[in-house]
Amino acid sequence: MTARMRVIVDNDFSGDPDDLFQLAHHVLSPSVEIPFVIGSHLKFGDFFDPSETQAENAAAIARDLLTRLGSDITVLTGSNTALPAPSTPVASTEAADAIIAEAMREDTDLPLYIVLGAGMTELASAWLKEPRIGSRLTAIWIGGPEHEGIGTPLPVAGMVEYNLAIDIPSVQVVFNESDIPVWQVPRNAYRQALVSWAEIDHRLRPTGALGSFLADSLDRVRGYVEAAGRSMGETYCLGDSPLVLLTALQTAFEPGPASSDSVVIPTPIMNDEGWYEDNPDGRPLRVFTALDNRLMFEDMFHKFAAFDHAPRRESADRRDAE
Template identity: 65%
Template sequence: MRPRYRVIIDNDFSGDPDDLFQLAHHVLSPSVEIPFVIGSHLSPGDYSDPSDRQADNAAEIARSLLELLNSTIPVFAGSNIGLRGPAEPIASAAAEAIVREALRDDTELPLFVALGAGMTDLASAVLMEPRIAERIKAAVWIGGPEHEGLGLEFPIEGSVEYNLNIDIPAAQAVFNDSAIPIWQVPRNTYRQAIVSFAELDARVRPHGPLGWRLADSIATLHAFTQSHGLLLGETYGLGDQPLVLLTALHTAHQPDTASSPFVVRPTPRLTAQGWYEERPDGRPMRVYTGIDTRLMFEDMFLKIAAFANR
């Protein structure tokens, strides 16, 4: 199968393990070409990786998973810190790679940037070279709070949404000041991406070293949280999985994300506090209100099984 799109994957692989499932599923999807993967940072001092080298650690974790997938896709470490302000880029190998890929003139494959964490390196790239905005089909982002009238009222527990909180100035640079088209999967929508531990044990764990690695990442987290008095129940959210659904699993004719509902509205302005301000003249953006979990998870389960049986 020939690819339809290029997809740059940018995720905080040293955080919650949902990003490992997303990376494996993307690599196993032949309709996308992945020029490289970016390991990005978490929120400062995040308990899952309190080091000051979070992006470097994320890149190493991504490389180890790609080895299980027999993949030679390059991995770049992003910046280990967020932007100081929405107009101050941070040079990194990842940001420079985004610029190079977006400005390529030897391919006509549309380019997505799939973001499962913050926007640090994409923001730096567009600040360094604004021309890339017109060369990106969309930044598909798992992040941001609910929009008024499209889901739960925000804030949830009085907190800023996690992926936005990783680097609010970077999100401001992309939302407020760039021309990059945005396909957003906000908090109330990505929380629909739920699997049960029973599903993981039956549909993922039995399928070779990759299946064991993925299932064990959740089981290890489950055991850790229980030892600290936090009970996860019987399910876990694979909130980054819509990145695969919205870039690799498009319809056959007039390719698009037809089975996942969205609304188109003007891109709001993001405040320094992590909330939206209406901007009627903002460029159009997609806000996904639902995701096709049947297609997304069945495709993932079957591809993991098929890879183990090669």
């Protein structure tokens, strides 16, 4: 199958393992060409990785998964810190520079997406350094709170949405200053991306090495939570998987994420407290409100099973040698 788009993957792989599902699913989707993957930082002091080398850890985890998938996609390391201010990029990173280089390519007509399952540090830094990239890519972001009148708010007063809290200044750059087209999957939408533990146990774990590895990554989280005296119930949120749904699983004709519902609103101002302020003159922002979980997860489970059941190349080589 010929690739239909380029997709830069930027995620905090040393955190919640939903990003491992997203990366594996993207890599196994033949309509997507992935120029490189970025390992980015978490919110400082995160439960999963409280270290000061989160980006390096994220990159190492991504490389390990890609090795398991037999992929040679390049993994770049992002910044370990957020932007110091909305007007100031982080110190130069190979990741931000690579975004600029990919966006400015003249040798391909494939549309370019950057999919972000955490903060926007590298994208904001890249735009601050080279604003011309704004018209040459589309950003798809898992993050941000509910918009007023769109979706049911999470009933926790004053709680800044997690991915936004990673780097509020970077989101202020992209929302308030840049001309980057943004498709947003806010908290009320990505919380719909639920799978049950029964599905994990019966549709993922038995498939083979990849399925077991990914299922085990969720088991570790369940173990941490239960050791703290809490129950996770019967579901887990694979909240980064919409990044695959909205890119690789677009429609055949007039490509687009037609099976998921969205609205277009003026991009609001993101304030310092991590909330929106009305901006009637803001450029269009596409906000997803309902996700096609059937398509997203059925495709994921089938691709993972197909990978685990496929004969490995080394086995074929060994048979040829014999």
